[in-house]
Amino acid sequence: MSLRARVAQRGMDPRTPSALETGRADLQAHRAAEAGAAGASGVAAGAVPAGGGLTGLRRAAAVAWKDLLLEWRRRETVAAMVFLACLTAVLLGFAFGGRGEVAPAVLWVALVLGAVLGVSRLTVAEAEQGTLEALLLYPGAREHLFWGKWAALTGLLTALAAVLLPLVAVLFGVAAGPRWPLLAGTVLLGIVGLAAVGTLFGALALHVRGRELLVPLLLLPLALPVLLAGIRLTEAILGTGRVGPWPAVLAVFDILFLLVAPILFELVVEEV
Amino acid sequence: MRLVGLAAVAALVAGLSLALWASPPDAFQGDYVRLMYVHVPSAWVAYLAVGTAAVASLLYLWRRRPAYDHVAQGAAELAVLFTGLALATGMIWGRPVWGVWWTWDARLVSTAILFLIYVGCLLVRGLAADRERGARLAAVVALVGALDVPIIHFSVLWFRTLHQTASITRREVSMAPAMLAALLVNLVAFALLFLYLVALRARLARLEAERAEAALEPLPR
Numbered sequence: 001m002s003l004r005a006r007v008a009q010r011g012m013d014p015r016t017p018s019a020l021e022t023g024r025a026d027l028q029a030h031r032a033a034e035a036g037a038a039g040a041s042g043v044a045a046g047a048v049p050a051g052g053g054l055t056g057l058r059r060a061a062a063v064a065w066k067d068l069l070l071e072w073r074r075r076e077t078v079a080a081m082v083f084l085a086c087l088t089a090v091l092l093g094f095a096f097g098g099r100g101e102v103a104p105a106v107l108w109v110a111l112v113l114g115a116v117l118g119v120s121r122l123t124v125a126e127a128e129q130g131t132l133e134a135l136l137l138y139p140g141a142r143e144h145l146f147w148g149k150w151a152a153l154t155g156l157l158t159a160l161a162a163v164l165l166p167l168v169a170v171l172f173g174v175a176a177g178p179r180w181p182l183l184a185g186t187v188l189l190g191i192v193g194l195a196a197v198g199t200l201f202g203a204l205a206l207h208v209r210g211r212e213l214l215v216p217l218l219l220l221p222l223a224l225p226v227l228l229a230g231i232r233l234t235e236a237i238l239g240t241g242r243v244g245p246w247p248a249v250l251a252v253f254d255i256l257f258l259l260v261a262p263i264l265f266e267l268v269v270e271e272v
Numbered sequence: 273m274r275l276v277g278l279a280a281v282a283a284l285v286a287g288l289s290l291a292l293w294a295s296p297p298d299a300f301q302g303d304y305v306r307l308m309y310v311h312v313p314s315a316w317v318a319y320l321a322v323g324t325a326a327v328a329s330l331l332y333l334w335r336r337r338p339a340y341d342h343v344a345q346g347a348a349e350l351a352v353l354f355t356g357l358a359l360a361t362g363m364i365w366g367r368p369v370w371g372v373w374w375t376w377d378a379r380l381v382s383t384a385i386l387f388l389i390y391v392g393c394l395l396v397r398g399l400a401a402d403r404e405r406g407a408r409l410a411a412v413v414a415l416v417g418a419l420d421v422p423i424i425h426f427s428v429l430w431f432r433t434l435h436q437t438a439s440i441t442r443r444e445v446s447m448a449p450a451m452l453a454a455l456l457v458n459l460v461a462f463a464l465l466f467l468y469l470v471a472l473r474a475r476l477a478r479l480e481a482e483r484a485e486a487a488l489e490p491l492p493r
Contacts, residue, residue: 089316200416208399217395218413221388222420225427232431249427256419264412267333 002117024104056144063148077121082163085114103172104234119198120205120215146265153195183237190230193254200261203268278466283461290454311361313462318354321347326418329411341407346473348393355387378429388418
């Protein structure tokens with residue numbers, strides 16, 4: 001049974017789901033699967049039917065689906081991220097006089113600042129609603145939890161970029177023209193790396209006082225290579241700069257943190 | 273350990289006297305060049321401290337022996353101290369020689385970023401719920417920070433140099449032997465000082481941990 005069906009059956013208002021509810025659904029689904037009741041209930045939000053053991057990919061997909069579903073119902077985090085990013089773009093644009101050549105810098109600064117707002121939300125919401133324990137009760141490696149959270153964060157940031165890119169293009173009168181797939185690819189590469197570091201620090205923020213306050217302080221200095229590489233690549237795509245070594249910088253950053261962050265994530269979330 | 277401390281003091285005295293009296297003033301910079309004997313060793317020791325913190329953090333996350341954590345804590349604090357010192361002396365040196373307090377030079381920016389990352393590392397430890405968790409989280413930050421340093425350094429370097437010609441390049445320094453000797457003595461002195469301070473700080477952290485445990489003991493009676 002899918003979560004949606006479950007919610008409908010109980011007559012709950014589907015617009016106000018609780019993460020607790022989803023977490024319990026996850027746990028029940030998982031227990032059912034463990035007991036060998038194959039096919040009795042869908043895993044998590046019904047993304048995939050349970051047939052025996054859960055593969056890592058399906059676990060990660062279930063976590064990501066749950067997070068994105070919750071976010072889709074409320075749209076709180078993404079709205080705040082988009083608002084802050086747009087505000088940053090407008091303020092910086094006004095301060096710099098809206099010249100086209102600052103557009104890449106404004107785009108990336110706004111993107112990174114908007115991302116900071118959303119990074120800790122996914123994990124902190126779990127802790128606030130008391131569902132983190134349920135997630136951590138799953139047997140097996142926590143690496144899949146990381147990948148699920150990472151995929152959800154990547155989705156959020158992609159949504160942010162999808163709003164921000166046209167806005168910056170309009171505000172600063174620049175256009176990527178036929179090279180827009182390159183620009184989208186660059187932004188996506190940046191987002192992938194940001195999400196990897198962000199997921200790690202979002203989990204880290206759970207265990208310190210003041211939670212979200214610490215995330216910008218940790219994330220912004222570390223994210224500097226993404227910011228710089230993104231700015232230069234965007235300039236190159238808009239025809240005002242050279243490509244140089246920047247694709248390699250982005251790729252190295254992404255690969256390094258996609259390899260390291262899942263390992264460190266397990267150390268960070270252990271024994272809540 | 274006391275020997276290391278005494279050696280550090282002796283080397284510092286020797287380095288200071290060499291720097292202030294024995295070495296000649298620079299042909300272009302005059303006496304300002306003497307700041308180099310503090311600035312360059314600070315920067316080198318800052319990198320040494322970052323490396324030590326990263327290795328100790330890795331060992332701690334792997335083996336979970338508290339001793340590694342105490343070293344990591346000391347090294348992270350010293351990393352903040354020496355990057356701060358390098359930045360401050362660099363600014364003081366830059367003002368009379370370059371005419372500006374600050375320039376967006378790659379080395380300056382990456383040192384400043386390194387300073388911020390390790391301040392974050394100390395913050396995480398201080399704000400964590402308990403000692404063991406603080407140790408674990410600070411180790412993660414120290415490790416991630418150290419891994420990111422090369423990428424940050426090269427991205428900052430290329431960001432400036434590939435776009436516009438660097439406005440200020442450091443003068444090629446082919447040093448007089450007396451200056452080189454003074455610099456090397458000061459390097460050794462700072463390295464010894466670092467060793468001594470790390471050892472002291474690690475000992476202090478161990479004593480603090482023991483005391484915290486001792487304070488907990490009478491309770492379950």
